[in-house]
Amino acid sequence: EGLLETRVHAATADEVGVLAASFNEMAAAFQSMLERERRFVANVSHELRTPLSALQTASDLLETHRSDFPASSREAVELIAEDVANLRRLVEELMEVSEVDAGKAIIRWEEVDLRALAKAVVRKLHRQTLIDGPAVVTMSDKARLERIVSNLVHNAFEHGRGTDVRVTIGEQNGSCRLSVSDGGPGIPADALPHLFDRFFKADRSRSRERGGFGLGLAIAFENARLLGGTIEATSPNGGPTTFTVVLPRRSAPPEDGP
């Protein structure tokens, strides 16, 4: 990342000069290709939003009159509602991703208590988890942190096959940590390096029925990076899985970005 801005300065007329010039041309072409791709995703998602809102309204209306339909049509009404909701989620997630790619993401620094935040997230998801650890307060962006924790907790429930989910908060050497673990079947070792890739799903057949797009972890990772932190995943022998968010512990917003 940032590497694409690299240019070679060798204004000589020999082979090195020629090589340098074609390297620079290639880097510039690649950079503008990525930028075009990002804009394409942003435009498509933006254009889909309006018709999707209309579809949502229509589908809500159908659902309100659900009991007026013969039983044979009710299932169709439910299907429409479900897929409209899924499509909206996809579009929202794509917009989030392209906002980060555009470098347009705004960070609102404020004091956040990680334990209180975890509790709020779990409550909002209507889930029960164990929450361990002290109240750790740091300067961060509440909405972005909520997004991260919510995606991890959601995954622990979706992919953890009904096992207990635990959130652990800690603090150590100037950084804070928040882990989410479950006792589910885990993640195969060869999938671990790809977890944070966009659209990656370790188990396509299962994920399909659950309606995830494989964007949740990519979004969580980008948000952690924006806050100056990172996310690590461990799943020994494909066994119980732990995702750990590591963030710098700050008492004030960073002077020059994360």
Ligand SMILES: Nc1ncnc2c1ncn2[C@@H]1O[C@H](COP(=O)(O)OP(=O)(O)O)[C@@H](O)[C@H]1O
């Ligand atoms: N707690 C977990 N246990 C097992 N697998 C997981 C867990 N969290 C994530 N994964 C794997 O990582 C993939 C990517 O996660 P994510 O980006 O959130 O996509 P999604 O949940 O939409 O499939 C999932 O499809 C799943 O295979």
Ligand SMILES: [Mg+2]
């Ligand atoms: Mg997910």
